[in-house]
Amino acid sequence: MSTVPADRPKAAERIQAAAKDLFYRQGIRATGIEEVCRVADATKMSLYRSYPSKDALVAAVLSQDSACYDQWVLEVTQACATPGDKLRALVTAMVHKLSDAEYRGCPLLLAQAEFPDRDHPTHQWVAAQKARMRDGLVELARQAGAAEPGLLGDGLSMLMDGAWASLPYLGPERAGQVARQGAEALLRDALPQGG
Amino acid sequence: MSTVPADRPKAAERIQAAAKDLFYRQGIRATGIEEVCRVADATKMSLYRSYPSKDALVAAVLSQDSACYDQWVLEVTQACATPGDKLRALVTAMVHKLSDAEYRGCPLLLAQAEFPDRDHPTHQWVAAQKARMRDGLVELARQAGAAEPGLLGDGLSMLMDGAWASLPYLGPERAGQVARQGAEALLRDALPQGG
C-alpha cells in the first residue's frame, strides 16, 4: 500500500499536477494545502521541501499554465503555411475548446479574478503573461500583413477573453458561434483578401 | 465616541455597503467577516442578526450589484430617443467606465471566477443574472431592427465581458479603443443605416 512503484512520478510533480487541477476546478483560495497533498498522494513535508510556500506553488502552477498555452499555440499553428492561416487555426481551436466539458476558461484569468487587487503580485504577473500572449497575436497579425496589427491582435485577444467569460451564460455552442463570427469580422476587416 | 448620531444608516446597510466594496476590491474569499464589520463600524452580532450567514451576505451584495447594473442601464439610456441610440449610449458609457480608476470589471464576473465550480449556487446565480443582462441587450437589438438581434446582443455582451477581462493587460485607453471599434463593427453590420 505504501510501497512506491519505481516509475511513479516524483512527489513534486504529483503535487504540482494535483494543484494545477484543483486550483483550476475549485479556485486557488478555495483549495487548501492538505487537499492538494491528499489528491497528490503526498505529504505536506514533500510539498514544503519543493515549494517554500503556497504562494510559490501557485506561481509554479501559473507558470505551467502559461507554458501550456505557448505549447498549445505551437501545436495548433505548426501545420499552417501562412501567418493568416495560423490566426484562423487559433480561432478554430479556441472555439473547439469552448465545447470541452472540463473547460472553464483561461486559468490565468481565473487566477487574476481571485486577486483583484492590482498591487497583488499574482495579479501583476498574470497581466504580464496575458500581455505576452497578446504580443504573440499582434506579431502574427503583423506577419500576416494586417493593416493594423495592433487592432487585430488586441481584438482577437479581447474576443477570446470575452468568449470564455461568457461561456457560463451563453453555453459552448452559442459562445462558439458568436466568437467565430466576431473573429471572422476582425480578420476580414484587417487582412487583405485572405492572406 | 460610542454614541450614535440618530440619522446614521442602519447597521445592516453599513455592513452591506462595506461588504460590497471589500468583496469587489479584495475578492469575496479574501475578505473576512470581521474585516467587513470593522470597516462598517458594526459588530459581528449585528451582521448575523441581519444575515444568517456569510453566504447570505454575499447573495445580498451580488443582488445589489445586479440591481446597480439595471439602474446604470436605465440612467444611460433614458435620454435616448431610439433603441439604436440606447445601444450606442451603452457602448459609450461602458468605454468611459473602463477609465475609472476604481473599476475592476463586472463584479458578478469577478464573483463567478471565485467559484469556478459550475455546481456552486453562486456560480449558477451569476450565470442567470448575466443571461438576463444579455437578454436585455438582445431585446434592445430587436427593437432597433437588427437583422439578427441575438447575434448583436450576444456579441455586445461578449465584447463587454472581454473588455474588462482585458483591462489589466491592455489598459483603459487601449481596451476602450478596441472595444469601441468592435462594437461599432457589430452595430454597423447588424443595424440598417444607423437605426
Place this chain on the structure above:
DNA sequence: TAGGTAAGTGACCGGTCGGTATCATCAAGA
C-alpha cells in the same frame, strides 16, 4: 553492505475562519 537521499508519518504550532452566547446600552414610542 553501507550511506546518502527522497519521501512518508503524525503530532503540533499560532493564527484566522465563520458563527454563537451573554449581557449592557440607548433612543424612541406608548
Place this chain on the structure above:
DNA sequence: TCTTGATGATACCGACCGGTCACTTACCTA
C-alpha cells in the same frame, strides 16, 4: 415612565488554515 427593538461589547467555540517539527522508511548506488 416603562417597554421595546436595535445595537454594541466581548468572550468564546470548533474547525480549518498555512507551515514546522522530529523521526522513520525505502530505494539507489558505490
